[in-house]
Amino acid sequence: MRNSYKLAATMxxxxxxxxxxxxxDSSNSTSDDSAGSTSGEQxxxxxxxxxxxxxxxxxxxxxxxxxxxxxxxxxxxxxxxxGNPVPxxxxxxxxxxxxxxxxxxxxxxxxxWSNGDPVTAxxxxxxxxxxxxxxxxxxxxxxxxxxxxxxxxxxxxxxxxELGVTANGxxxxxxxxxxxxxxxxxxxxxxxxxxxNEAFVQEQGDNYGTSSEALLANGPFTLENWDGTGLTxxxxxxxxxxxxxxxxxDAVNVQVVKETSTAVNLFEGGQADNAQLTGEIVKxxxxxxxxVVQKKARTSYLExxxxxDYLQNEKxxxxxxxxxxxxxLVNTVLADGSTExxxxxxxxxxxDPSTGEDFTEEAGTFLSYDVERAQKLWDEAxxxxxxxxxxxxxxxxxDEKSKQISQYIQGQIQNxxxxxxxxxxxxxxxxxxxxxxxxxxxxxxxxxxxxxxxAINFMDLLYxxxxxxxxxxxxxxxxxxxxxxxxxxxxxxxKRWENLQQAHKVITDDFAFIPLCQExxxxxxxxxxxxxxxNSVGVEFDLSRASVKK
Numbered sequence: 001m002r003n004s005y006k007l008a009a010t011m012x013x014x015x016x017x018x019x020x021x022x023x024x025d026s027s028n029s030t031s032d033d034s035a036g037s038t039s040g041e042q043x044x045x046x047x048x049x050x051x052x053x054x055x056x057x058x059x060x061x062x063x064x065x066x067x068x069x070x071x072x073x074x075x076x077x078x079x080x081x082x083g084n085p086v087p088x089x090x091x092x093x094x095x096x097x098x099x100x101x102x103x104x105x106x107x108x109x110x111x112x113w114s115n116g117d118p119v120t121a122x123x124x125x126x127x128x129x130x131x132x133x134x135x136x137x138x139x140x141x142x143x144x145x146x147x148x149x150x151x152x153x154x155x156x157x158x159x160x161x162e163l164g165v166t167a168n169g170x171x172x173x174x175x176x177x178x179x180x181x182x183x184x185x186x187x188x189x190x191x192x193x194x195x196x197n198e199a200f201v202q203e204q205g206d207n208y209g210t211s212s213e214a215l216l217a218n219g220p221f222t223l224e225n226w227d228g229t230g231l232t233x234x235x236x237x238x239x240x241x242x243x244x245x246x247x248x249x250d251a252v253n254v255q256v257v258k259e260t261s262t263a264v265n266l267f268e269g270g271q272a273d274n275a276q277l278t279g280e281i282v283k284x285x286x287x288x289x290x291x292v293v294q295k296k297a298r299t300s301y302l303e304x305x306x307x308x309d310y311l312q313n314e315k316x317x318x319x320x321x322x323x324x325x326x327x328x329l330v331n332t333v334l335a336d337g338s339t340e341x342x343x344x345x346x347x348x349x350x351x352d353p354s355t356g357e358d359f360t361e362e363a364g365t366f367l368s369y370d371v372e373r374a375q376k377l378w379d380e381a382x383x384x385x386x387x388x389x390x391x392x393x394x395x396x397x398x399d400e401k402s403k404q405i406s407q408y409i410q411g412q413i414q415n416x417x418x419x420x421x422x423x424x425x426x427x428x429x430x431x432x433x434x435x436x437x438x439x440x441x442x443x444x445x446x447x448x449x450x451x452x453x454x455a456i457n458f459m460d461l462l463y464x465x466x467x468x469x470x471x472x473x474x475x476x477x478x479x480x481x482x483x484x485x486x487x488x489x490x491x492x493x494x495k496r497w498e499n500l501q502q503a504h505k506v507i508t509d510d511f512a513f514i515p516l517c518q519e520x521x522x523x524x525x526x527x528x529x530x531x532x533x534x535n536s537v538g539v540e541f542d543l544s545r546a547s548v549k550k
Contacts, residue, residue, distance in 0.1 A: 034267070034270045034271055034272055034273045034526060035273050035526050035528040035529050035548040035549075041250040041251070042248050042249045042250045042251075042547060042548045043249070043250055043251045043252075043253065043548070044249060044251075044252045044253070044273050044529055044543065044546070044548065045252075045253050045255075045271060045272050045273050046252050046253065046254045046255075046272070046273060046274060046543075047254070047255060047256070047257040047263050047266065047267075047272050047274055047275060047276065048064055048068075048254050048255070048256050048257070049064060049256070049257075049258065049276060049399050049401075050062070050064045050256060050258070050397065050399055050428070050429040051064075051229070051230075051231060051256055051428060051429060051430060052064065052065045052068060052226060052228075052233065053065045053429065053430045053433060054209050054210065055068075055069055055072070055209040055210075055215050055223065055226075056208055056209030056210075057069065057073065057127060057131075057191050057192060057193075057194040057195075057196060057209075058127065058130050058131045058136050058138045058140075058192065058196075059136070059137075059138060059139075059209065060140075060191055060192070061139050061140070061433060061468075062429055062433065063298075063449050063540060064429070066191045066538075066539060067539050067540050067541060068223070068233070068235070068254070069191050069194075069539075070191060070219075070538070070539030070542070071219060071220060071221045071235050071252075071539075071542070071543060071544060072215070072217045072219050072221055072222065072223045072235070073191075073194045073195070073217060073218055073219050074088045074089050074111075074194070074218055074219040074220075075088060075089060075188055075189055075190070075191075075193055075194040075195065076088060076089050076090040076094075076105050076107075076124065076173075076188045076189075076193075077090060077185060077188045077189040078189050079186075079189050079535045079537065079538050079539070081533050083453070083535060083536060083537065085185040085186055085188065085189045088189070089107055089108055089111050089119055089195070089218070090105040090106065090107060090108070091105075091106045091107060091108045091109075091171075092105075092106060094106075099180070100177070100180030100181070100182075100491075101176065101177045101178070101179070101180065102174060102175070102176055102177070103174070103175040103177070103184060103185075103188075104168075104172065104173070104174045104175075105172070105173055105174075106171055106172050107119065107120070107121060107170075107171040107172070107173065108242055109171060110242045111218055111242050112218065112240050112242075113197050113200070113216045113217070113218050113240075114216050114217040114218070114222050114238060114240060115197075115200065115216055116240070117197055117199075117200075117216075118170070119195060119218050120167070120170040120171070121167035121168065121169065121170060121171060121172055121173040122167045122170070122198065123195035123196060123197055123198065124165065124167075124173050124193075124195045125163075125165050125166070125167045125173065126195075126196055126198040126201075127193070127194060127195050127196040128144065128147070128163060128165045128193065129160040129161070129163050129165070130160075130196065130201075131144055131192060131193075132144050132147075132150050132153045132154050132160065132163060133153070133160050134153070134154055134155075134156050138192070139467040139468060140192035140467075141154055141467075142154075142460065142465075142466065142467065143187055143190070143192055143193075143451075144163075144187075144193075145486075146177045146178055146179050146181045146184070146486075147163060147164045147165060147175060147176070147177055147178070148162075148163070148164025148176045148177065148178055149162045149163055149164055150163060150164070164176035164177070164178075179486075179487060179490050180490055180491055181490075182454065182490075183452045183453060183454040183456075183457075186451075186452030186453055186454070186537065186538070187452060189452075189538060190451050190452060190538050191538070191539070195218070196208075197216050200216050210228045211226055211227055211228040212224050212225060212226040212227075212233065217238050217241075218238075218241070219238065219241060219544070220237070220238055220241050220243070220244070220247045220544035221235035221236060221237060221238055221241075221247075221252070221543075221544070222235070222236050222237075222238045223235065223236075224236045231255060231256040232253075232254065232255045232256070233254050234251055234252065234253050234254065235249075235251060235252040235254065235543070236250070236251050237249060237250050237251065246544075246545060247544055247545070248545070248546065248547035248548075249543060249544075249546055249547065249548070252543055255272075257272070257275075257276075258398065258399040258400055259400050260275070260276065260277060260278050260279070260281050260400050261281065263275035263276055263277075264277070264281060264524065267524050267526075273525065273526040273528075273529050274523050274524065274525050274526065275523060275524040276401075276521060276522070276523050277291070277336060277522045277523060277524065278334060278335070278336050278400055278401045278404060278522075279333060279334060279335055279336075279400075279404055280335075282334075282335040282336050282522050283335055285522075285524065288524070290524050290525065290527070291522060291523070291524060292522070292523055292525050293336075293337035293520055293521070293522045294337070294520060294521045294522075294523075294534055295337060295339075295348075295518070295520045296346070296449060296518070296519045296520060296521065296536065296540070297346045297348075297349045297449060297450035297536040297537060298346060298447060298448065298449035298450065298518065298519040299341055299344065299345065299346050299447060299448055299458070299515065299516075299517070299518055299519070300338075300405070300445070300446075300447040300516040300517050300518075300519055301344070301446065301447065301448075301513045301514060301515050301516055302320075302321075302409070302443055302444065302445060302446075302513060302514035302516065303443070303444040303446050303470060303471045303513055304317060304442070304443060304444075304471045304473070304512070304513070305439055305441055305442050305443070305444070305470075305471045305472065306471050306472040306473055306474070307439060307472060308392070308442050309385075310385060310387075310390050310392070310442075311392075311442065311443075313381050313384060313385055314510070314511055315377040315378070315380050315381040315384065316377070316378065316381040316385070317511040317512075317514075318367075318374075318377055318511045319373075319374040319375070319377040319378045319381065319417060320374075320413060320417070320420075320443075320514060321367040321511060321514040322367060322368070322369065322370045322371070322373055322374035322377070323369075323371055323374045323412045323413055323416040323417060324369070324409055324412050324413075324514060324516070325369045325412065326340045326341075326369070326515070326516060326517060327340060327369070328408075329405070329408060329516060329517060330517050333404055333405070333408045334401065334404065334405070334517070336401075336520055336521060336522040337520030337521070337522050338517040338518060338519050338520045339517060339518045339520065340517060340518075341360070341515045341516070341517055341518045342360060342363070342364060342365030342366065342367075342515065343360060343363045343364070343365070343366060343504060343508060343515060344458055344459070344461075344462075344504060344507065344508075344513065344515065345359050345360055345363070345455060345458050345459075345504075346360070346450070346518045347360045347361075347518060349450065349453075349455070349536075350453070350454065350455045352497055353493035353494060353497055354493075354494055354497075359455055359500075359501075359504075362501060363501060363504050363505075363508075366508035366509075366511075367511075367514065367515065371416050374416060374417065375416065375417065378417045378419070378420070382419065387419075388419055389419040389420070389421070390419065390420055390421070391420075391421040391422075391423060392420065392421070392422055392423070392442040392443055393423045393425055393441055393442045393443070394406060394409070394410060394422050394423060394424050394425065394441070394442065394443045394444075394445065395425045395426075395427070395432060395435050395436070395440070395441035395443070395444050395445065396424075396425070396426050396427075396432065396444070396445030397426065397427070397428070397429050397432050397445070398426040398427055398428055398429075398432075399429075402426060402445060403426050405445060405516065406424050406426055406445055407424070409422070409445075410422040410424055422443075425441075436470040437470065439470060439471070439472065441470075444470060444471065446470070447519065448461060448468075449519075449540070450536060450537040450538075451537060451538055452537055452538065453536075453537050455500050456482075456485060456486070456500065459482060459485075459500055459503055459504070460482065462478065462507055462512060462513070463478070463479055463482050464476075464478075464479050473507075473510075473512050473513075475506055475507070475510060475512075477506050478503050478506040478507060481499045481500070481502050481503040481506065482499070482500075482503055484496075484499045485499035485500055485503070527549075528548055528549045528550075529546055529547075529548055529549075530546060530547055530548075530549055531545050531546040531547055532546045533545070
């Protein structure tokens with residue numbers, strides 16, 4: 001999130017939160033002071049890297065907000081511990097037609113909203129119509145493009161009522177597609193396809209999803225004490241959840257902590273059950289038995305603003321990529337388990353349907369650290385551009401990891417390419433998303449985590465009309481290959497794979513982006529908190545079946 005082939009690995013596994021002692025050192029002693037409470041309640045104190053942007057399923061775009069929304073609202077399906085979509089609000093696995101064009105599901109009759117209203121098929125119909133309504137401006141609307149009439153609705157050529165999503169009474173819903181979509185079940189487990197209570201949303205108007213009071217839950221927790229901009233919020237057990245007897249935690253108290261040292265201090269002081277580690281602090285805890293590393297199906301990369309005349313120069317774009325030593329970045333600057341990446345997709349994500357070869361192995365690496373070549377290209381670019389120096393704005397988030405990456409890249413470019421000045425603008429995530437949407441940047445530090453298990457989830461990002469193509473990259477050959485993968489060759493795995501590999505070569509030949517790393521996360525975690533699930537696609541972690549060991 002701002003990810004059909006056989007998955008090389010689901011990377012979905014149960015994990016334990018582990019912790020250090022409360023005496024301020026990095027010894028291997030453990031403490032469960034922060035988990036639970038003196039009243040005997042099951043409470044976890046959790047840290048998050050960034051603020052929540054919105055809780056509106058149609059408008060959400062960032063992974064942190066999606067992670068918490070997934071604890072509050074459930075869709076028809078959810079991702080299980082094996083990485084597979086399984087029934088949630090749906091009562092069973094549903095019926096899929098032989099031609100792959102019709103999906104029909106019966107809803108549970110015991111699912112209710114936190115205001116007591118039953119969850120109905122219309123809640124899904126309404127949410128899907130809102131998603132594709134051009135007045136909504138939903139960035140994820142393109143995911144619905146294979147549903148009947150969705151493209152026409154998104155183009156303003158048809159009414160939302162014509163969308164091929166139909167409620168057959170209160171407890172049955174049908175999706176009619178125009179072409180087979182191998183990953184459609186993954187979409188039904190994704191936050192953008194979650195339901196909304198129409199009456200409540202209409203009552204809230206533009207305020208819907210902007211605070212805990214302006215949100216209804218139908219999932220394992222309700223969202224409490226969030227004012228829309230604050231750095232703290234709570235997940236409170238939803239006693240009306242249909243599987244409430246499977247939810248052990250009474251509450252998860254969350255606070256945003258952007259500085260690693262602060263998170264570690266809270267953790268060691270027994271005030272937090274996890275602490276994300278980066279850089280030098282990772283090295284301090286390298287041998288600690290309480291450290292856990294999660295590899296993610298997520299890439300970090302730099303995006304260019306193609307409205308910038310300088311950045312339209314291919315030699316300049318290549319030079320900028322060649323001076324970034326990604327080995328140094330992942331092993332020295334981050335040192336959090338992140339790994340080098342040679343292209344746009346993460347490793348261990350999708351494989352060739354014929355050979356089983358990983359997409360990244362087949363695509364190869366297109367940029368390698370080479371300062372001498374970069375300087376030669378920069379000299380040639382200066383002549384072509386008619387300049388001796390340029391200044392570029394560099395936009396990224398303001399959490400510690402993003403700042404470390406930003407400062408490292410600034411140094412690499414300015415030290416190795418004299419005449420280029422990099423102006424850093426590290427801002428809160430909500431602001432960064434706004435700057436990206438308005439194309440108010442020259443270079444953007446961004447990333448993408450897999451929403452569903454298919455290569456198209458990444459390749460769609462640089463399609464000329466994609467809402468996530470913030471820089472405005474456009475190549476007609478690339479678009480044509482993506483179109484073929486989605487239409488003509490949608491049912492031919494081998495030809496579709498070839499389309500996507502060819503499309504990947506187009507964007508690497510264009511130096512349309514600069515790959516930085518495949519992200520991982522290193523955390524200190526409290527061993528008293530057990531049973532949290534980690535997923536490689538969609539919502540990254542699931543606390544709904546976790547518990548505190550007393």
